[in-house]
Amino acid sequence: MGSDHGPSVTVQAAVSFVASEPDAELILVGRSELIGVELKRLKAHAHPRISVVEATEIVTMDDSVEIALRQKKQSSMRVAITLVKEGKAQACVSAGNTGALMAVSRYVLKMLPGVDRPAICTILPNQKDGPTYMLDLGANVDCEPQHLHQFALMGSALVSAVEGHLRPTVGLLNVGHEETKGNDLVKQTAELLRQDHEQGRLNFYGNVEGNDIFKGTTDIVVCDGFVGNVVLKASEGLGRYVKDVLVSEFKSGPLNMLGALIARGALRAFSRRMNPSRYNGASLLGLRGLVFKSHGGENALGFECAIRRAFEAARHDVLARISRAIAELMPQSPPSPPGPDALDAAIPDAMSPDSMPPDATPPNATQPDTIPKAVNSKGKAPPDANPTGLTRQHTA
Numbered sequence: 001m002g003s004d005h006g007p008s009v010t011v012q013a014a015v016s017f018v019a020s021e022p023d024a025e026l027i028l029v030g031r032s033e034l035i036g037v038e039l040k041r042l043k044a045h046a047h048p049r050i051s052v053v054e055a056t057e058i059v060t061m062d063d064s065v066e067i068a069l070r071q072k073k074q075s076s077m078r079v080a081i082t083l084v085k086e087g088k089a090q091a092c093v094s095a096g097n098t099g100a101l102m103a104v105s106r107y108v109l110k111m112l113p114g115v116d117r118p119a120i121c122t123i124l125p126n127q128k129d130g131p132t133y134m135l136d137l138g139a140n141v142d143c144e145p146q147h148l149h150q151f152a153l154m155g156s157a158l159v160s161a162v163e164g165h166l167r168p169t170v171g172l173l174n175v176g177h178e179e180t181k182g183n184d185l186v187k188q189t190a191e192l193l194r195q196d197h198e199q200g201r202l203n204f205y206g207n208v209e210g211n212d213i214f215k216g217t218t219d220i221v222v223c224d225g226f227v228g229n230v231v232l233k234a235s236e237g238l239g240r241y242v243k244d245v246l247v248s249e250f251k252s253g254p255l256n257m258l259g260a261l262i263a264r265g266a267l268r269a270f271s272r273r274m275n276p277s278r279y280n281g282a283s284l285l286g287l288r289g290l291v292f293k294s295h296g297g298e299n300a301l302g303f304e305c306a307i308r309r310a311f312e313a314a315r316h317d318v319l320a321r322i323s324r325a326i327a328e329l330m331p332q333s334p335p336s337p338p339g340p341d342a343l344d345a346a347i348p349d350a351m352s353p354d355s356m357p358p359d360a361t362p363p364n365a366t367q368p369d370t371i372p373k374a375v376n377s378k379g380k381a382p383p384d385a386n387p388t389g390l391t392r393q394h395t396a
Contacts, residue, residue, distance in 0.1 A: 005297070010095065011038035013303035017311075018049050024311055025049045027089060029080040031056070055079040059100045061296070068100035069107060077101060081108045084289040091290035091310035093281070095303065098293055102139055105284055105291045114326040115286040117143075119151045120225070120293065121158065122282035124235065125273060126216030133159050133168075134213065134221045137282060138229035145188035148172070148222055150326070152193055154285040155220040156202055157325040161316040163219070171208030171218035173227060182207065185224065239274055281306030283313060290319055 007030070014026050028035050032054045039045040039052075055076035059068045072078065077096055083089040085108050094101050106118060121135035135151050136143070152170050159168040172190050174182040179190065186207070196202035205218045210231065213221050223231070246267075250260035260267065272278070280302035284291040290313050294306035313319075 005299070007034055007038045009298070009300050010303055011035060012042060012300040013307060014050065015039070015042045015044045015047070016300065017304045017307045018044075018047065021308075021311060025051075026307070027051050027053055027080075027083065029053045029055050029083070030058075030076040053079060053083065059097050059104075061097050063097060063100060065099050065103045068097065069103055078104055078108070081105055081289070081291065084291070085109055090314040091292060093292045093294060093303075093306050093310045095294040095296045095298065095306075098138070101291065101293055102284060105287055105289070109287045109289040109291070112286055112288055112323050112326055115150055115154070117147055117150075118284050118286040119154065120228075120282050121151075121155060121285050122232070123279050124213055124232075125279060126214050128216035129273065130216060131163070131279070132213050132216055132221060133219060134223070134228060134231070135285065136223065136225040136228050137232050138225045139284070140224060141226040141229075143185065143224040145185060145192055148185070148189040148224065149192045149196075150286070152196075152202060152204075152220070152222045153325050154322050155222060157322040158283065158285065158313075158318055159219050161318045161321045162312055165219060167203040168219035169203050169205045169217075170220045170222060171205045171212060173213075173221050173223035173231075174207040174209065176209065177207045179207070189222075236276060239276060243271070243274065277302030278305060281309035283309065283318075285322065288319075290314055 011028065014028060018024055018026055026049065028039075028050065029052075032052050035052050036045060039047070039050070044050060055074060055078075057072045057075040057078075059072055059075045059077045063072070068075065068077070077094055077100060080089070080092045080094065081104055084092050092105075102118060102120075111118065117140050119136040120139045121133055122137055123131035123133050126132045133155055135155050140147060152172075156168050156170055159165055170193065172186060172193060174186050174190075176182070179187075182190070190207065193202060193204040197204035208217055208221060212218065213231070213235075250256050277298060278301075280294055280298050282293045284293065290310060292306055292310040292313075294303050298306070
């Protein structure tokens with residue numbers, strides 16, 4: 001239980017976060033005896049803002065989406081998401097099986113009106129020492145223009161709420177800046193975004209290329225999940241490669257080691273800016289509740305960053321803002337008639353085991369799902385500020 005490293009990482013991150021945020025409350029969901037051992041080790045077993053909810057089952061990394069939905073209804077993942085649905089928590093954070101998390105979240109929380117599919121959104125560093133928000137990163141490997149259009153609207157609402165940008169810029173990832181370049185999906189999406197820009201609904205910059213992500217050319221970069229996941233994995237691999245090369249070269253001789261000693265201040269700053277743990281925590285946008293995904297292999301610092309992103313999203317009413325943006329800007333489609341099995345509807349084609357992104361496909365491992373955590377910011381929002389009925393008085 002507890003991501004790749006067990007509850008020793010997730011519980012430690014939770015205790016550290018609560019210590020730094022006096023307005024936050026956390027509910028740890030999982031096997032209470034294991035959680036209790038870690039809380040006692042950290043001398044936090046009697047913390048007034050940390051509570052524990054028992055969950056008897058675990059979604060492992062090699063469980064299929066169908067098993068997570070149909071057979072493990074008492075899993076820590078399912079229980080934590082249900083707490084969000086019931087208004088006992090404002091957000092859920094998990095480092096577990098991505099495919100299962102997406103499917104269970106979609107089934108329990110349902111989609112916001114006007115949104116066809118959820119999208120995974122995260123932040124990447126850029127040369128301006130700020131974040132570039134990018135979506136989708138693997139939830140939808142096959143998309144239609146209206147899906148990317150919805151991703152742009154949701155991303156714009158998210159950045160506006162969290163970063164305070166009234167009109168964040170939106171870029172559409174393409175093989176060139178020219179309007180004539182790209183496949184049909186990109187060209188048709190660009191036309192929709194240009195129409196929104198002309199009507200003042202969206203601040204569409206235009207097409208951007210891969211290098212624009214790290215230049216900080218736009219606040220938001222939109223793409224389909226296949227392209228986004230490839231970009232994310234390539235970026236993570238490049239970051240590790242650059243770090244390994246620097247360490248290797250500085251250790252290659254006495255003069256290089258002396259140079260490293262002289263430049264240690266700059267190297268520390270470089271390491272801080274390039275540390276992927278600082279950017280951990282991807283949001284699942286489009287749901288009737290806040291759900292955040294952490295990397296399974298993150299350390300305590302990285303998992304704490306994921307909790308903090310969920311906390312900030314709750315504090316800034318991201319869910320309400322996205323709901324309003326979709327309601328105002330998107331034409332409402334008539335609801336589809338229910339199918340024979342609502343569980344099947346929670347598993348879109350993009351979530352099938354064969355099409356999930358690498359970190360979402362259940363690997364040949366037996367590491368269990370993390371202890372999801374739900375956070376509460378204890379803010380004072382008006383009663384109608386959250387369309388899902390979530391409150392800011394309790395956490396789970």
